[in-house]
Amino acid sequence: MSDDAELKMDRPVGETALDRGVQGLVGEPVPRVEGRRKVAGDVPYALDHRVDGQLAHGFAICASIGRGRVEGFDTEEASAMPGVLAVIVDDPLIPRETGGFSDKKLVRGTGQVEHWGQTLGVVIAESFEQARAAANAVRVRYTSEEGRYDASASHGTAKPTGKDAMLPDLVMGDVDGALKHAEHALDRTYTTPTHIHAAMEPHAAIAWWEGDKLTVYNSSQILSLAKSMLAASLDIDEKNVHVMSPFVGGGFGGKGGLGVESVFAALGARKIGRPVKMAITRQQLFHLVYRRSETSQRIRLACGADGKLTAFGHDSIVSQKPGRDFFEPCAFGSIALYRGENRSFTQRVMTLDLPETGSVRAPGEAVGMLAVECAMDEMAEMAGIDPVEFRKLNEPKEDPSRHRPFSERHLVACLDEGARQFGWSRRSASPGKKREGDWLIGHGMASCIRINQLSEARARVRLAANGDVTVEADMTDIGTGSYTILAQIAGEILGAPIERVSVRLGDSDFPKAFGSGGSMGAASAGSAVELAAEDILKTIAMKLGIEARELKLKDGHAIAGERRVPLSECVDRSIEAIGHIEPGKMEDKFDQASYGAHFVEVGVNRSSGETRVRKVTSVFAAGRILDPQTARSQVIGGIIWGIGGALTEGGEVDTRYGSIVNHDLAEYHVPVNADIPPIDITFLPELDNKTNPLKIKGIGELGISGIGAAVNNAIYNATGVRVYDFPVTLDKLLEGLPQE
Numbered sequence: 001m002s003d004d005a006e007l008k009m010d011r012p013v014g015e016t017a018l019d020r021g022v023q024g025l026v027g028e029p030v031p032r033v034e035g036r037r038k039v040a041g042d043v044p045y046a047l048d049h050r051v052d053g054q055l056a057h058g059f060a061i062c063a064s065i066g067r068g069r070v071e072g073f074d075t076e077e078a079s080a081m082p083g084v085l086a087v088i089v090d091d092p093l094i095p096r097e098t099g100g101f102s103d104k105k106l107v108r109g110t111g112q113v114e115h116w117g118q119t120l121g122v123v124i125a126e127s128f129e130q131a132r133a134a135a136n137a138v139r140v141r142y143t144s145e146e147g148r149y150d151a152s153a154s155h156g157t158a159k160p161t162g163k164d165a166m167l168p169d170l171v172m173g174d175v176d177g178a179l180k181h182a183e184h185a186l187d188r189t190y191t192t193p194t195h196i197h198a199a200m201e202p203h204a205a206i207a208w209w210e211g212d213k214l215t216v217y218n219s220s221q222i223l224s225l226a227k228s229m230l231a232a233s234l235d236i237d238e239k240n241v242h243v244m245s246p247f248v249g250g251g252f253g254g255k256g257g258l259g260v261e262s263v264f265a266a267l268g269a270r271k272i273g274r275p276v277k278m279a280i281t282r283q284q285l286f287h288l289v290y291r292r293s294e295t296s297q298r299i300r301l302a303c304g305a306d307g308k309l310t311a312f313g314h315d316s317i318v319s320q321k322p323g324r325d326f327f328e329p330c331a332f333g334s335i336a337l338y339r340g341e342n343r344s345f346t347q348r349v350m351t352l353d354l355p356e357t358g359s360v361r362a363p364g365e366a367v368g369m370l371a372v373e374c375a376m377d378e379m380a381e382m383a384g385i386d387p388v389e390f391r392k393l394n395e396p397k398e399d400p401s402r403h404r405p406f407s408e409r410h411l412v413a414c415l416d417e418g419a420r421q422f423g424w425s426r427r428s429a430s431p432g433k434k435r436e437g438d439w440l441i442g443h444g445m446a447s448c449i450r451i452n453q454l455s456e457a458r459a460r461v462r463l464a465a466n467g468d469v470t471v472e473a474d475m476t477d478i479g480t481g482s483y484t485i486l487a488q489i490a491g492e493i494l495g496a497p498i499e500r501v502s503v504r505l506g507d508s509d510f511p512k513a514f515g516s517g518g519s520m521g522a523a524s525a526g527s528a529v530e531l532a533a534e535d536i537l538k539t540i541a542m543k544l545g546i547e548a549r550e551l552k553l554k555d556g557h558a559i560a561g562e563r564r565v566p567l568s569e570c571v572d573r574s575i576e577a578i579g580h581i582e583p584g585k586m587e588d589k590f591d592q593a594s595y596g597a598h599f600v601e602v603g604v605n606r607s608s609g610e611t612r613v614r615k616v617t618s619v620f621a622a623g624r625i626l627d628p629q630t631a632r633s634q635v636i637g638g639i640i641w642g643i644g645g646a647l648t649e650g651g652e653v654d655t656r657y658g659s660i661v662n663h664d665l666a667e668y669h670v671p672v673n674a675d676i677p678p679i680d681i682t683f684l685p686e687l688d689n690k691t692n693p694l695k696i697k698g699i700g701e702l703g704i705s706g707i708g709a710a711v712n713n714a715i716y717n718a719t720g721v722r723v724y725d726f727p728v729t730l731d732k733l734l735e736g737l738p739q740e
């Protein structure tokens with residue numbers, strides 16, 4: 001496979017075929033191309049695929065101690081149970097836990113229990129129920145050891161992350177000194193609990209073997225990674241592995257690598273010579289899929305009477321289990337966010353014997369911005385400056401930490417437009433002033449940022465003589481709209497109405513396009529599609545003897561000046577091209593991020609302390625918006641999650657045993673429809689030519705950034721109570737509420 005069109009992002013992008021497109025697809029609110037099939041239940045998620053052969057079912061055996069040794073298994077009773085085909089507890093390939101973005105393979109071995117819920121084996125049976133019953137009948141003999149399960153008691157043990165960490169410490173000047181001499185100074189610590197991935201679609205797999213060839217349907221964000229990890233985890237050659245995830249019902253980072261279910265299904269299928277289906281249950285997921293670390297974040301701010309920050313510190317403590325490098329990079333978004341010559345952004349990691357911590361939607365900003373933006377609100381009040389004004393006063397001209405320019409940054413425009421739409425000027429600056437019966441009404445706001453990234457990607461595009469366009473890549477659609485935006489890009493450039501574009505994704509045999517993660521799926525796969533389509537357009541221009549920029553393709557016709565010819569006259573059978581995008585110098589030369597501003601109205605019940613979010617207005621600037629409809633869905637998804645993070649969400653660790661006790665969606669509270677008010681979304685026009693040929697920036701993780709702080713700031717404005725320990729549940733408000 002050789003590339004026809006390659007681009008390394010070493011310099012800004014000029015005018016592209018996409019900019020010149022006249023089909024009218026990109027930038028339009030095109031509904032999801034698979035939407036009708038999806039709501040009709042007609043698209044297969046991992047567990048839905050039909051396969052040849054008689055399916056058997058797997059169920060994981062999970063550790064019920066927090067730390068210790070496995071001395072042995074008693075499997076006789078389980079093996080004799082009805083329908084049981086295999087009890088696998090002694091295979092050396094047994095995986096312990098899910099693997100994330102930066103893993104090469106799953107950790108193996110059942111000897112040591114490193115955390116509650118770790119997998120120890122699998123039962124394969126004729127039915128799911130039989131497998132589950134037998135898995136519960138396997139007796140595991142343990143020797144328990146003492147574990148470190150209490151995050152808040154372990155802060156003193158936190159250690160620096162090292163120079164090569166993904167987010168190295170950054171310290172400039174003297175933050176404490178600046179605080180001592182400043183007109184206004186603030187030093188606050190915010191805490192957030194552990195957050196759990198709970199994608200709607202289970203982590204699941206169906207696996208079967210034909211000779212030494214393994215085929216797996218699973219639920220993966222990045223197929224090339226799932227494939228290489230599966231091969232490495234099973235000690236087999238990658239070329240014998242075929243992974244397909246055509247539809248993924250949510251990932252959020254938790255499906256970024258490979259889950260144990262794929263390995264167990266493969267091991268089971270090999271053992272019994274039949275296809276095996278296996279899913280992780282919701283309750284197992286709470287311990288088996290890496291979680292977001294609990295955090296303790298110290299924010300230090302200092303400013304003069306003019307409101308200009310002289311110091312900005314964001315220093316955090318997070319946790320990880322032994323032997324893992326990832327840490328929640330709380331200060332990810334903070335580093336270039338506001339001015340202040342004295343700066344400190346550090347991460348300390350404590351080692352706990354709890355389930356692994358890893359990437360959960362917007363690693364860093366999702367919890368980091370909760371702390372930063374609540375502190376900014378309190379600081380603005382202390383300085384007697386409106387919170388919107390205070391942020392504008394502290395808008396830097398360049399990245400103040402690394403002294404490099406921004407690619408495009410329109411945070412101030414987002415703040416202004418959001419304030420205007422929301423009617424911010426009517427807000428009462430002093431808290432506790434607005435009431436409606438039993439409800440205290442308040443308004444709050446926050447800035448929002450998410451780092452922008454690009455990953456290497458390839459995609460194949462084919463234009464047929466009849467005008468039909470086909471796109472193929474191992475890209476995934478995790479509910480985000482990948483099928484739709486890739487069809488829009490290819491159709492826009494190649495003159496195909498949306499229904500004439502067929503996009504085929506989610507198959508590891510297709511060109512390697514990165515996948516979905518880090519808000520870079522659209523930019524990476526989309527750029528590869530853009531490059532391939534532009535290359536096809538060039539081929540047609542050459543045939544017509546004109547310059548590519550003179551050629552427009554629309555509705556199956558080539559148009560150049562006065563000439564308008566059907567594509568069948570300039571395309572023999574079909575033209576195919578592979579596009580290839582690579583990140584380059586632009587990501588080091590320019591600070592790249594998407595921005596936004598959230599404005600929120602809440603009501604807090606004076607008797608119960610219950611908070612209701614009544615209104616959300618959010619304005620974003622995130623490069624070109626490919627499809628305002630799918631983009632809106634992305635940011636409101638993030639906003640809803642962030643509202644849950646502010647008000648209800650959190651894993652409760654039993655510090656005696658290291659288990660998460662609220663391990664299902666009955667006890668782990670996320671918002672339902674009735675908790676979410678109308679959300680007004682605006683995207684400001686922007687093209688960022690430093691990011692990628694599409695001039696877009698990531699939006700998948702943008703909405704969640706800052707929204708929780710806007711909610712908490714609104715709660716303060718309603719009640720006069722500031723809460724520093726998330727989530728802001730009613731018990732934390734009750735005592736401080738005005739009693740008449």
Ligand code: MOS
Binds near residue numbers: 253
């Ligand atoms: Mo994301 S947490 O990088 O899927």
